[in-house]
Amino acid sequence: MKPILVTLSSALLSSSLMAQPLSPVVDLNSSSNPNDRPKPSAESLQRAEQFYQIQVLKDEVRTLRGTVEELSYQLQQIKQLQMDDYLDLDRRLIALSQSNPNSGLTAQQSSQTVDSQKLLQATPNTQLPVEEAPAILATAENMEADYLAASLLLKERDFEGAIEAFKRHILQFPESPYSANAHYWLGEVYEFQGSQDLALNSFHAVVDNYASHNKAMDARYKLGKLYFKQGDRDKALVFLQQAASTDGGAGAKAKAYIKAKGL
Secondary structure, eight states: OHHHHHHHHHHHHHHHHHHSOOOOOOOTTSOOOGGGSOOOOHHHHHHHHHHHHHHHHHHHHHHHHHHHHHHHHHHHHHHHHHHHHHHHHHHHHHHHHHHOGGGSOOHHHHTOOOOHHHHHHTSTTOOOOGGGSOOOOOOHHHHHHHHHHHHHHHHTTOHHHHHHHHHHHHHHOTTOTTHHHHHHHHHHHHHHHTOHHHHHHHHHHHHHHOTTSTTHHHHHHHHHHHHHHTTOHHHHHHHHHHHHTSSSHHHHHHHHHHHHHTO
16 A cells, blocks of 8 residues: 555656746856856948948938939929020010110111021021921011020920921021020020030020120120030130120129039
């Protein structure tokens, strides 16, 4: 009987011990002090710092790209508004000259003839064949209406249509009092589109062939800016100084540009 009791007692003791939670195993050789733990190497710390700096730079680049795109859009809008203002002023001057003939173009300006075919042939890929332009009687009313129709296309931002219309006007009416204006606006459109060489040709047509026209000083100012952008400071300064010698709007802009660029 005793062996049975001993065995039962042993079994109960084993069950009791198994029911109790086990104590965690502690490695006596390890230390719980954080200062005694292995520290990262200098190389790993440097890599982590470089990775962080790269991420910061990427964020800055993304921000700058967004800012540049926004500023580019705003600049295009400003240039378009400026072009619209000039067109409105252009129309008012034409209306004024028609209502008061004494305030219009001088006899020298109105009688000045330009070899339009030669001018447009000098500009690559911009010539409009004469046979494509329908024959229109060169009366004062027709020339004015044709020019205003071309400027309206520009006002409506139909740049390609405006280019063709202005070129057609120059070819159709070589003695038009609006030929200088047409050349000037061709230059404005080409500059707006980033075609600097074509813009130079158009502005030169105004300066070289309509020196006394009211658009000549504006064209000189534009030539000065374009030559400066192309790195020709000497040519730029010549045209900018010519424009700056006047008291009009072109003179004020030329003086400000010379000062801003340190010319």
